[in-house]
Amino acid sequence: MKRLYGPTLRRSVLPSLLLAGALAACTHGPALSTNERLAVYREHAGAAVGSFQLDQSAGKFEWTPLGDQALAIWPSAFGGYLLEFRTRCPAILTAPHVWITHDAGQVAAPLDSVMMRSASGTVTSACRIATIRPVDGRSLYEATREWRQADVIDRSQLPPEQATPLP
Secondary structure, rough: EEEEEEOOOOEEHHHHHHHHHHHHOOOOOOOOOOOHHHHHHHOOOOEEEEEEOOOOOOOOOOOEEEEEEEEEEEOEEEEEEEEOOOOOOOOHHHHOOOEEEEEEEEEEEOOOEEEEOOHHHHOOEEEEEEEEEEEEEEHHHHHHHHHHHHOOHHHHHHOOOOOOOOO
16 A cells, blocks of 8 residues: 655755755856756766665655756755656646655655645645665765865955955
8 A cells, every 4th residue: 555655754954955055156157957956966876776665763854856857855864865757747846845655665666656745735746756766965965065165365365346345
């Protein structure tokens, strides 16, 4: 019997911060596109697995939408799964909550789905999971660290027009 997991699933704090830092802190070029963000996650994901076991005692997971094609879930701060969908899933971009179907805690591709819920708890849509890949959050964090590093510049070394603080 399939069960819905997680009325308490919520958006990711640590993974979102990692991703936000990776995307926003790169001062030498434009922010990454959705496809580029997904590519970074794919680069740090392992080989596809048929399923994974949810720790039902945890009660909730952090999650990060990666465009309308994928979702990263984070059962722990540095270990997660990249769930890619069979078809595009635009509802994931605005969903305040998600549920993941499973059978006795086992999430399997392509049997299970990610279900988007409204703020009131109504299921608005569901997207079938096509592939599951484990993500090494530590390697993802380390790989994007350089994007978040900033230089300290002595203001006295700058031309006068750049040395004045912005209003």
